[in-house]
Amino acid sequence: MLQYQNQQLAQKLDAQRSEIHALEDKFNQLKSKQTSFDETLISVNRCWKELVDDLELLAVNAHPDGTTELPADKCRSVADKPDTSSVIPEETFLQRLVRSSASTEGDTLDAALNSRRASTVKTMSYIVQVIQSQRAKHDELTSMLKNQLSSDVAGKALQKAHDDLLVETQSLRTAMEALHLKHKEISSAMTAMEDSRLKDRAEIGRLTGKLLEDTLAELDTSRRKLAAALRNQKDLPPGPPTPGAVTKEPGEKGGVYKTSKDIRDLEELLERTKALSECRLVDLQEAHQKNLNLAEQLRRLQDSHIDEQRVISSRPYLLLQDQLKFFKAELDRCQANAERFQAERDSALRHEKEVSLKAEAGEAARRDVAVAESRITALEAKLQQCMADRDDLQLRVEELNQLSGRKDTVAELKLMISTLHKEMGMMQLQLNKYKDAAHEVCSLRADSHSMAAVLERKKFEFKNLSKKLADQAIEADVFKEEIRVLKESEQELKLILDMYEKESIESRDILEIQQSECRARAQIQRLQEALDEHSLELRVKTANEAEAACQQRLAAAEAEIAELRERLDVSDRDKMELLETIKAKSEEGDAYISEIETIGQAYEDMQTQNQRLLQQISERDDYNTKLVAESLKAKQLQTSLVAEKQSISGKMQLATSAADLQKQRAARFEEQVRLQLDQLTKAADETRHSNSAVEVARRKLAEAEREVQSLRSALEVSDKELRERGEKTNDVLVVLENERFEKKQLENELTVLKTKHTTAQENALVEKLQEEVNKYRTLLKCSVCHDRQKEVAITKCLHLFCNPCIQRNLEIRHRKCPGCGVGFGAGDVRHVYL
Structure with missing residues (x-):
């Protein structure tokens, strides 16, 4: 019966435990949700506080002149809500316990949120109003400044004169730049014309110098040859006519006919060259005229440029420039004075606004004091509530201390757990050893793979070397064939040249020609054999050297392949041995793993039991610690509230003292405002004096303008004189250029007449040369x-x-x-x- 009751009780306990576990899971889930919600609320509250602080700061810095009040009381009342950002998520339970009696304040929370939102909206509207008022003030100030500037007639006159001078200087600069551009264009055109003229001169010199000398030398040599041939013909004895002599008479008649025809052709060519020379002469005259026009334009531009430089370096221009600098300095000084007065006025306005700001800050401090008093009353009520909660917690702690016990079973369970941990450590060491052996096997496999890759690479290099050797042999054969063909063509050309030389010599007979041909053939054969032997020796040497180098490379590659094969065999043997050891170790590892699994299952069973017991013990300990911690936190909260009360009272005293100080400062600022007004009156007097100085400067500027006009008229007169002188010099230069051009024309005509005289003497030699050319053409x-x-x-x-x-x-x-x-x-x- 007792056993049955015990079983029922055990079943009930299990059911209660399962329910407790389910409730704990739900509690943890709710707790995690609550922490996330708390974090979001904390972040929202912090952002809202930052927004409210920024808005208040903007409202304070804006310091409007209107009567709108700063709505800080509602913002402060809502912002004084207790901040939970410094609380750990695990300790939110205590705060909920502290605020359990305040569950009826949900409606008040909604009301506080609504008031907070309304206060932020008010501050935003307040800032918008301040911005609009500032804009209106800015517009008023700009209109006032414009009116003041429009009334300043002297400043306007100075500005107008300054603008006129700037426009005039800008126009002068543009004119100077245009003149510089024109000067550059004309100088580039002049240089191009000069280059073309020099090229033409060089070409004419070359044609009249070197080529003419060469043709004259050739004519002299041909004349000497002709005279020698005529002397030889005259020295021949009279006798029976030879075949050569018989054939020469018709040739001489034909030669006379050809000479007359060539003379006509040369006369026609001479007429054509005359026509071309006349056309060229006309072109040269046109180019010369263009050159003269460009030179005249260049001189005019240079004269104008010199005149401008003279004006710029003249004394009146420099005096005017100095006066302009003085007026500019005066204008800058007046502007600096005006800016200084404006800055003083702005500083006075700024001081006035600061005084109003500080008065508003005193009012805000009074509001803060009222808010702090209301908060003190709320904190006193919360303190009484915390005292009642502390008494309840002390009672609960005493009840839980009576139920604590059973600590002996915990020590036994800890011993069993330590022994199981030691056994698991031993098994882990053995497993690590087996893993190290497996890693070594993997590294050996990787080494074998790398050796195989090296062997394949060496084989590939051996194949590439063999291919290169074959390609080199083919290229050597191709080069040999090309050399042979070139030598044959060279020999044939030499033979042809020898043959032409032999055929051109008319004094030899047929036997001598045949003997010379035989000697030439024998000599050619000897030279060809010697050349072939020499080329064959060189080819054999190069081929032997290349073959020896290839053999050495092949031997080295074969030795490397043999070494790599030996290494591969050794690595294969090591691989087989390691595979066998791995199989044995894997079998042992399987046995150990099965043992470890059985031990692990037993350990898991024991651990589940230990966990159950430990959970029960930990639940009790946690409950006890929670109660103790809550009691301690309640005490801490009480002390913190007392300290906060004291600090608030101190702040109240400080606020009252600060209000008194603000009143004193307001009085001081009023005195400063009076002083600033006095300074403004003094600044107005100084502006009147500056206006009178500006009028004096304007008169001086008018006098300077008159002097500038007189100087301009004098400059125009000097410009006219310079232009007249430049035109006269240009006319003289044009006359000189025309005389030079006529002189060159006469020199060219003289050279043409000389060439005509020489061509008339060269006709006989040209006919002889034409006959020789025809003979050579018939031979070809x-x-x-x-x-x-x-x-x-x-x-x-x-x-x-x-x-x-x-x-x-x-x-x-x-x-x-x-x-x-x-x-x-x-x-x-x-x-x-x-």
Whole structure:
């Protein structure tokens, strides 16, 4: 029966505990919500207080002249609400307990909030009114200042004269800048013309100097050759006519005909050159006239610039400038005096406003005293309530002290918990050892992967080296082929040159030509063999050196690959060993983990039991500590309220003393206002004196303007004289330029006549040279078709023909040279570029 009752009681206890846990969870949730709400309320209250303080400060600083009062009483009454920002969220329970009797004050709280809102609205409207009044005062002051300035006639005259002088100086500056720009443009045009003239002179000198000397030297050499040929022809003995002599007579007749034709052509060319020279002469005259016009404009601009500089550096101009500076200094002094008087007036107004401000501050202090008295009464009522709450808490603490006990079970549970902690520490150490071994295995795996990557990189480098070696070999072959082709073309060109030299010499006979050709071929073959041997030796040397370097690189790469493979094998063996050890360690770890899980389950069961017991004990201890803390806080609150009461009484005394001081200050400020008014009257007298000084300065300015006008008229007269002199000098310079130009024209005509004289002497030499040119042109044409130019050479006989003729001959079965009949093949044909 007892067991049954015990079971029922245990079930009831469990049910009560579960209900208690649920209620505690709800309580914690509500507590967290309450803390968040308290924090938001605290932040809102702080922001509202800051807003109210800022508004009051603005209202105090505004110090309006009207009769609107500062609505600070309602703001203060609401702002004096107890601040919970300094309370810890866990200690809000005590405040709620303290204010439990004040639950009927919900309506009063709403009323306080409404009053607070209304007070802030009033302060805002008050500040708006102050701003509007300040704006109106500002507008009045500006209108007064404008009226005062409009009445000051002397200041207006000075300002007008100053503005006129500024406009005049600005116009002078713009004119000077325009003149400078024109001067720059004209100077740039003059420099360009001078450069072009110098270039033309250099070109004429070059044509008349070097080229003329070269042509004259060539003519002298050709004349000497012609005279030598004529002497040789005269020295020949008379006899039977040779074939060469027979063929020369018609050639000489044709030469005479050609010379007459060339003379006509030269005369036509001479006429054309005359026409061109006349056109060029006309262009030169126009350019010369433009140059003269530009020079005249430049001189005029320079003269005007010199006149302006002379005016600026003249003594009357400097005197006027000094007077202008003096008037400017006087004007600045008058403006400084006016600003000083304005500043004194502003300071007097500021002092007056400060006096009114301080009077308003005294009234605000009186209101604060009244608010503090009302707050003292409220705090006394709260103090009585706290005393009653303290007595109730003492009774509850005594009841809870009787129920405290059972501390022996707590020590036993602490011992069991310490032993379990030690066992768990041992198991944790073993697990750390196994983890370290696993980390070492991972590091070895990473090393093996890095070695494999290095091996692959070395293989890739080996492949790249082999590719580079092959590319270099291909490039060497290409270079060899190009060198061979270039040498062949060089040899062919040398052969062609030798052949032309041999054909141009008419005094040799056919046998000598053939012997010289054989000697030349033998010499060419010897030179070609020597050159081939030398080039082959160089190529072999370079190829051997490159091959040796590549072999060394290959050997080094193979050695590195072998070393890397050995390292990879060693790392693979280490990897296998470590894998085996990891498997063994993992099995041991699984066994240990299973043991740890069983121990952990037992430890969790024990811990749940311990937690239940500890929760019960902690609940009782918390309840006891809460009661003790609440009692202590009640005592602290009582002492703080007493101290606050004393401080408020002290503040009251200070406020009364401050009010007396404010009254004394108000009297002092009234005296200062009287003194400022006296100073204002003195400043008005000084302004009258300054107006008289301004009138004197205006008279001096008028006299200076008259002097400036007289100086301007004198400057205009001097400008006219300078312009007349400049025009005369320009006319003289134009005459000089015309004479120089006529002299140059005469020199050019003299040079033209000299060239005509020399060309008449050069006609015979030109005819001879034309004949030689025609002979060389016939030599360059193909001897088969006589139309196309020689393009191809046969290496066996070294005869030149055009490409179509040789291609036609190659299509025939029996290929023979058209000139000598020697057989040849397609490989014996080479292209020649003449």
